[in-house]
Amino acid sequence: QVQLVQSGSELKKPGASVKVSCKASGYTFTTYAMNWVRQAPGQGLEWMGWINTNTGNPTYAQGFTGRFVLSLDTSVSTAYLQISSLKAEDTAVYYCARCSWEENYFDYWGQGTLVTVSS
Amino acid sequence: DIQMTQSPSSLSASVGDRVTITCRASPGISNYLAWYQQKPGKVPKLLIYAASTLQSGVPPRFSGSGSGTDFILTISSLQPEDVATYYCQKYNSAPWTFGQGTRLEIK
Numbered sequence: 001q002v003q004l005v006q007s008g009s010e011l012k013k014p015g016a017s018v019k020v021s022c023k024a025s026g027y028t029f030t031t032y033a034m035n036w037v038r039q040a041p042g043q044g045l046e047w048m049g050w051i052n053t054n055t056g057n058p059t060y061a062q063g064f065t066g067r068f069v070l071s072l073d074t075s076v077s078t079a080y081l082q083i084s085s086l087k088a089e090d091t092a093v094y095y096c097a098r099c100s101w102e103e104n105y106f107d108y109w110g111q112g113t114l115v116t117v118s119s
Numbered sequence: 120d121i122q123m124t125q126s127p128s129s130l131s132a133s134v135g136d137r138v139t140i141t142c143r144a145s146p147g148i149s150n151y152l153a154w155y156q157q158k159p160g161k162v163p164k165l166l167i168y169a170a171s172t173l174q175s176g177v178p179p180r181f182s183g184s185g186s187g188t189d190f191i192l193t194i195s196s197l198q199p200e201d202v203a204t205y206y207c208q209k210y211n212s213a214p215w216t217f218g219q220g221t222r223l224e225i226k
Binding site: 044046050059103105110111112 | 206216
């Protein structure tokens with residue numbers, strides 16, 4: 001069965017970096033794109049961007065350029081989200097979610113990773 | 120970018136009620152619309168895609184309709200387990216924008 005398993009919660013200080021992983025199983029990793037979605041405490045869902053799992057080419061949503069980097073390691077079917085220069089407002093749950101190339105709705109989601117930024 | 124506007128932002132209904140949630144896209148998006156359910160503290164779950172196609176395993180009391188700019192998610196008979204926040208999402212072209220969500224409670 002399809003599974004997206006994310007790395008565990010992180011507590012970071014402002015200015016630090018964090019790298020969240022999303023390991024896929026149950027399907028061929030390169031046949032679906034991988035998306036990242038942010039959900040700040042008590043807030044809605046915000047699409048951050050996606051990465052082409054064939055080429056490794058990322059596309060970022062407005063507001064998620066510069067400090068946010070999407071990457072892959074196809075040898076272990078894993079996608080990554082790295083955030084640098086962390087700010088308190090980056091505190092959120094981050095989800096990975098896959099979509100097909102033709103139909104870009106999200107049929108499977110990771111369990112979410114809570115990133116807390118606090119001094 | 121296309122804006123997705125849901126209404127209402129919250130609602131309270133009784134068990135057995137028919138519930139409708141509206142999502143408006145501006146400009147239109149054909150039928151490239153999905154609905155998700157997020158129960159408190161849980162991961163979002165795909166309910167409907169292509170505006171009206173029920174995802175496998177989703178109870179048939181859920182249905183979707185609409186095309187172009189106006190879409191509706193309907194729960195034909197509200198159940199206690201339907202307490203959640205519901206989000207629409209457009210996917211005709213990037214960015215895959217979500218609506219702001221509709222919080223559904225039991226009266």
